[in-house]
Amino acid sequence: DAGVIQSPRHEVTEMGQEVTLRCKPISGHDYLFWYRQTMMRGLELLIYFNNNVPIDDSGMPEDRFSAKMPNASFSTLKIQPSEPRDSAVYFCASTLRPNYGYTFGSGTRLTVV
Amino acid sequence: DQQVKQNSPSLSVQEGRISILNCDYTNSMFDYFLWYKKYPAEGPTFLISISSIKDKNEDGRFTVFLNKSAKHLSLHIVPSQPGDSAVYFCAASANFGNEKLTFGTGTRLTIIP
Numbered sequence: 001d002a003g004v005i006q007s008p009r010h011e012v013t014e015m016g017q018e019v020t021l022r023c024k025p026i027s028g029h030d031y032l033f034w035y036r037q038t039m040m041r042g043l044e045l046l047i048y049f050n051n052n053v054p055i056d057d058s059g060m061p062e063d064r065f066s067a068k069m070p071n072a073s074f075s076t077l078k079i080q081p082s083e084p085r086d087s088a089v090y091f092c093a094s095t096l097r098p099n100y101g102y103t104f105g106s107g108t109r110l111t112v113v
Numbered sequence: 114d115q116q117v118k119q120n121s122p123s124l125s126v127q128e129g130r131i132s133i134l135n136c137d138y139t140n141s142m143f144d145y146f147l148w149y150k151k152y153p154a155e156g157p158t159f160l161i162s163i164s165s166i167k168d169k170n171e172d173g174r175f176t177v178f179l180n181k182s183a184k185h186l187s188l189h190i191v192p193s194q195p196g197d198s199a200v201y202f203c204a205a206s207a208n209f210g211n212e213k214l215t216f217g218t219g220t221r222l223t224i225i226p
Contacts, residue, residue, distance in 0.1 A: 035216070040218070041115070041218065042217050042218030042219050045215070056213060091157070093156070098206065098212065099206070099209060099211050101162065102214065103156075104157050105156050106154065106155055107156055
């Protein structure tokens with residue numbers, strides 16, 4: 001298995017532009033998580049899905065952020081419009097069951113200028 | 114509100130000595146705890162876990178200790194090796210790991226040869 005695949009690895013965009021981050025979880029994993037890593041807050045959970053259904057989106061910062069999981073093998077995190085304070089590393093993770101531990105992707109480093 | 118706290122942003126230890134990383138939590142519902150290790154440009158990887166029914170769990174050079182009354186856990190690495198240089202995240206969950214993980218801000222460990 002290739003693990004959790006995230007794309008792009010790096011994204012540089014101008015303030016106000018739409019940004020879409022992509023994630024392919026490990027096949028068979030029922031749970032998918034989107035985290036954001038910052039120096040001040042560490043790894044923050046933004047949203048997670050179980051069987052493609054959003055379960056908890058309480059960590060999504062504001063309406064500019066949205067996430068979808070149209071099928072078991074693909075998820076997107078969209079920021080529209082993007083702002084400089086959104087600059088961070090965004091991680092996707094998946095697991096068969098939460099207490100089995102998560103497998104993380106390599107992350108997308110987003111820079112909004 | 115940071116429910117999982119790692120108060121030391123960084124730690125330097127001589128090779129061969131013991132590394133001790135600390136973590137405190139505030140949510141009394143947490144009953145399952147994990148440590149993740151993260152190298153630059155990679156996603157975090159699972160290292161070791163402990164359930165609240167135990168106060169110690171050991172895996173090779175890594176031992177996690179849990180003090181429930183103090184809401185404190187620690188990770189001991191003995192002996193420390195250069196490859197242990199990484200950022201270490203403490204994470205906690207409720208319902209014996211069946212709930213979402215809440216992560217701390219991380220501690221950067223540097224092993225000095």
